[in-house]
Amino acid sequence: MANIKTNENKTKAQSMGLHSEVLTGKTQQKFFNPDEAENFYYWGTYDVDFNKRIDLDVNDLDCKEANKKIDELMSQGYGTIVIKNPQGKHSLGVGVLNKLNLIFEGSLGYFGVGSIDGPTVRINGRVGWSCAENMMAGKVVIEKNAGSCFGAAVRGGDLICKGSVGARTGIDQKGGTIIVGGDAGAFTGFMMQRGRIIILGNVGINLGDSMYDGTIYVGGKIGSFGSDAIESPMTKSDVDWIKRKLKVAEIGEDFDISNMTKVVAGKKLWNYDALEPTEKKGAI
Amino acid sequence: MCGIAGLIHRGKSSNVGNELQAMLQALKHRGPDSTGYALYADNDGQNFIMRFKVGENVGEGSSSINEDESVYDKRKELVDQMLKSLGAKVLKEEKLTPYSYRYEMQYDEDLMDFSKKIESIESVEILSIGKSLELIKDLGDAQEVLDRYDLGKVRGTHAIGHARMATESGVDIKSAHPFWGYPFSDVSVVHNGQLTNYWNNRRMLENKGMRFMSECDSELIAVYLAEKMRNGASLEEGMKDSLSGLDGVFTYFVATKDSLGMAKDTMAAKPLVLYESDDLVAMGSEEIAIRSILPHEIDTYDPFDGEVKVWQI
Numbered sequence: 001m002a003n004i005k006t007n008e009n010k011t012k013a014q015s016m017g018l019h020s021e022v023l024t025g026k027t028q029q030k031f032f033n034p035d036e037a038e039n040f041y042y043w044g045t046y047d048v049d050f051n052k053r054i055d056l057d058v059n060d061l062d063c064k065e066a067n068k069k070i071d072e073l074m075s076q077g078y079g080t081i082v083i084k085n086p087q088g089k090h091s092l093g094v095g096v097l098n099k100l101n102l103i104f105e106g107s108l109g110y111f112g113v114g115s116i117d118g119p120t121v122r123i124n125g126r127v128g129w130s131c132a133e134n135m136m137a138g139k140v141v142i143e144k145n146a147g148s149c150f151g152a153a154v155r156g157g158d159l160i161c162k163g164s165v166g167a168r169t170g171i172d173q174k175g176g177t178i179i180v181g182g183d184a185g186a187f188t189g190f191m192m193q194r195g196r197i198i199i200l201g202n203v204g205i206n207l208g209d210s211m212y213d214g215t216i217y218v219g220g221k222i223g224s225f226g227s228d229a230i231e232s233p234m235t236k237s238d239v240d241w242i243k244r245k246l247k248v249a250e251i252g253e254d255f256d257i258s259n260m261t262k263v264v265a266g267k268k269l270w271n272y273d274a275l276e277p278t279e280k281k282g283a284i
Numbered sequence: 285m286c287g288i289a290g291l292i293h294r295g296k297s298s299n300v301g302n303e304l305q306a307m308l309q310a311l312k313h314r315g316p317d318s319t320g321y322a323l324y325a326d327n328d329g330q331n332f333i334m335r336f337k338v339g340e341n342v343g344e345g346s347s348s349i350n351e352d353e354s355v356y357d358k359r360k361e362l363v364d365q366m367l368k369s370l371g372a373k374v375l376k377e378e379k380l381t382p383y384s385y386r387y388e389m390q391y392d393e394d395l396m397d398f399s400k401k402i403e404s405i406e407s408v409e410i411l412s413i414g415k416s417l418e419l420i421k422d423l424g425d426a427q428e429v430l431d432r433y434d435l436g437k438v439r440g441t442h443a444i445g446h447a448r449m450a451t452e453s454g455v456d457i458k459s460a461h462p463f464w465g466y467p468f469s470d471v472s473v474v475h476n477g478q479l480t481n482y483w484n485n486r487r488m489l490e491n492k493g494m495r496f497m498s499e500c501d502s503e504l505i506a507v508y509l510a511e512k513m514r515n516g517a518s519l520e521e522g523m524k525d526s527l528s529g530l531d532g533v534f535t536y537f538v539a540t541k542d543s544l545g546m547a548k549d550t551m552a553a554k555p556l557v558l559y560e561s562d563d564l565v566a567m568g569s570e571e572i573a574i575r576s577i578l579p580h581e582i583d584t585y586d587p588f589d590g591e592v593k594v595w596q597i
Contacts, residue, residue: 087572087575087579088570088571088572088574088575089572090570090572106581107571107575107581107584109570109571109572110570125581126571126583126584126585128555128557128570128571129555144583144584145583145584145585145586146586147555147557147586148552148555148586163585164585165586166552166586166588167551167552167553167588167589168552183588185552185586185588185589186550186551186552186588186589186590187551187552204552204588204589205550205589205590
């Protein structure tokens with residue numbers, strides 16, 4: 001956690017009224033301190049040419065070396081990078097903050113392509129737990145199955161698994177779209193806050209448990225609804241939107257969308273009440 | 285966090301010692317404290333193999349103490365005397381480390397009574413009894429334990445193993461996995477997770493005459509299943525029952541002389557990746573474990589919450 005302290009000498013950002021505190025965490029300073037000219041650009045991004053393509057064999061590299069190599073190739077202008085022999089290694093392709101065609105010829109382990117912002121990723125294998133966690137933007141397509149916590153805390157973009165996924169898909173989701181061609185496990189959409197999940201197959205128990213907001217569409221059977229998750233009628237705009245998304249995802253071409261179940265938050269949990277924050281203060 | 289791995293060859297034998305070592309070594313980061321193997325070897329099936337220890341290998345947080353090796357020999361003599369009085373005929377004995385032994389023996393009576401008497405000798409614990417089960421566990425990573433016990437040549441049909449990160453109990457052999465399914469021959473269990481109703485179940489099972497050798501919650505699974513099977517349940521029935529009988533988060537494997545099973549709790553909180561083909565099933569906490577023995581492209585999947593599966597050799 002960043003160490004928050006008051007800085008007596010005001011920075012340019014503070015004098016502009018942007019904030020009153022300085023976050024001394026390294027990353028925060030890198031992004032938000034406008035006093036240093038070099039921090040005005042978006043760190044970790046490069047001008048790349050999608051037609052400039054290269055293969056990268058990571059068989060003998062660990063995840064840090066492989067990710068560093070990807071960064072290095074982007075800095076050299078490569079816009080299409082094909083990763084050979086990923087062999088289920090963890091944390092490959094994380095932190096890519098660039099437009100990039102990233103192709104994995106094989107399977108990834110845990111935390112694959114996490115915290116990305118912009119790339120188009122295709123994984124011709126399976127992914128382990130927490131694939132694309134905290135993804136901001138871009139498109140990720142997995143050709144086979146995915147593990148649990150698929151798309152945890154994603155904030156934007158399209159995350160697509162053509163096979164089945166494990167438990168807690170879309171846990172803490174804050175935006176974007178997650179699409180699953182097969183089945184999903186228990187606690188799908190657990191505590192999701194925004195965004196949409198489309199599951200064409202069956203889902204396990206406790207669907208949408210404690211969800212704050214967002215929408216889940218299920219094509220198959222539902223094991224059980226979680227706390228405060230309720231069914232809502234499908235509308236024409238739901239059907240049209242899902243149709244568009246499935247086309248983008250290249251799955252479910254003949255799927256009967258109109259028979260899907262739409263699940264939303266009932267907003268009856270303790271944290272939802274009729275009072276606005278200002279009214280709460282009055283009540284206290 | 286611990287790492288578990290298992291494999292079963294269907295219709296053939298293979299070098300399961302080396303295969304399991306590769307899988308567990310790939311999971312070393314999940315559990316560096318101790319490593320355990322339950323190998324179902326190509327023994328002749330005529331005699332019992334008993335593996336036991338007469339002292340501890342003491343690591344961090346263990347309630348055991350380091351002892352002078354001279355006490356080990358004395359305890360071993362007491363075990364020999366007890367075996368003689370029980371009518372067991374020892375055909376071959378091997379001293380593997382100063383504190384652990386492997387005996388090949390003939391015995392035809394009740395194994396529960398037998399085990400109770402052997403373990404009544406101070407600090408003696410039977411790690412396993414079986415006609416094909418070779419259960420080895422000690423401190424160190426998979427390579428170190430494999431080398432220490434010369435497991436590289438072991439051929440067999442199936443195996444389960446464990447790389448342990450000690451959490452609720454100390455670093456020692458008694459808390460290491462796999463656990464033998466006392467008093468059943470050839471039954472072993474490995475577990476990744478935490479059980480929250482351990483003491484309630486332990487008290488209940490101890491009242492029924494079952495024995496616990498450690499304070500490790502994972503031992504409960506072996507004892508729980510053994511008690512179910514003692515009352516006539518099949519392995520699969522016992523495993524299905526455990527989904528509601530055991531509280532907490534868990535993925536565990538259990539193996540018998542001719543089968544291998546997995547169970548995952550209803551929260552699906554602990555990882556498991558599974559590869560299944562006509563002649564091989566391999567599974568582990570992470571895909572890299574499976575990749576260590578199957579480097580070519582394969583299809584794998586995560587079993588769902590509350591899933592129980594059993595495969596035969």
